[in-house]
Amino acid sequence: MELEPRTSVPAHATGAVELVDLAAVDDDPTFRLRDEGDVASLAASLGRLGQLVPIELRALPGAEGASRRYQVVAGFRRVAALRLLRRERVLARVHGSLADEDAWGLALSLALLTEPMDRGGLDGLRRRLSQDPRAPWADELVDEALVRAPVDPELRERFLEFLNAPPGAAGDTSDEVGLDGHAGAEDEPDVATLDGAHGAAADETDEQDTVEVTPEELATDLVARLYEVNQDLAVAYDSWEDLPEEGQRAILEQARWIGNLLARLEEDGEEER
Numbered sequence: 001m002e003l004e005p006r007t008s009v010p011a012h013a014t015g016a017v018e019l020v021d022l023a024a025v026d027d028d029p030t031f032r033l034r035d036e037g038d039v040a041s042l043a044a045s046l047g048r049l050g051q052l053v054p055i056e057l058r059a060l061p062g063a064e065g066a067s068r069r070y071q072v073v074a075g076f077r078r079v080a081a082l083r084l085l086r087r088e089r090v091l092a093r094v095h096g097s098l099a100d101e102d103a104w105g106l107a108l109s110l111a112l113l114t115e116p117m118d119r120g121g122l123d124g125l126r127r128r129l130s131q132d133p134r135a136p137w138a139d140e141l142v143d144e145a146l147v148r149a150p151v152d153p154e155l156r157e158r159f160l161e162f163l164n165a166p167p168g169a170a171g172d173t174s175d176e177v178g179l180d181g182h183a184g185a186e187d188e189p190d191v192a193t194l195d196g197a198h199g200a201a202a203d204e205t206d207e208q209d210t211v212e213v214t215p216e217e218l219a220t221d222l223v224a225r226l227y228e229v230n231q232d233l234a235v236a237y238d239s240w241e242d243l244p245e246e247g248q249r250a251i252l253e254q255a256r257w258i259g260n261l262l263a264r265l266e267e268d269g270e271e272e273r
Contacts, residue, residue, distance in 0.1 A: 015093040043081040
């Protein structure tokens, strides 16, 4: 969609930073994009270092002077951590006048650009935004954030377990999260297929035949297949805009996985040298 260029300074650029009584901050979830979760670690950090980054507050209408109330636009976790510490004040950028559109822009830019959400959080955010007409331009930001989304912690642990496991100790992963991030492995190759064998079809007893290869054969076969994949990736790059959205995401997931493995292989190579 075409967006009209802004011709004035956004209201959220004019807020002043000050200390605000936490008691004056409302528990309004309008701009909360994710659950606060466990804030114990954040509270410990705030306790040691103090609050380094102000939260974003919008003054609520109808209240003046000492009775003035504020709505959180960004910084819900910091508010929760400070309340856990039983602090009385919070460092905040206070916006005396902030339209809904600017408030959503501020909240989403912080969540999607400076504090990346994981895939689950982004999917939930997309569903929520689809029901709210006030930020129609945010869908594109969510797509861009999905590209930068951090690897799921459970998937990262599975990946490290695979790298550190002794040969032949991969085991049955049918009830666990696969290396591609999907639960279950009944229709996906398990870790054992990464030894270079393509994996034979299961027989009537559901037992798989294994193919033994020498290290030299594995290296030769892997180089040939990676060359073919790189050729296909070059074609995909040239026609990226024409690929379906789901296909783009799947390709990026696999590319990120290879990138993580490459970094680990180079690390191990440096240690050996």
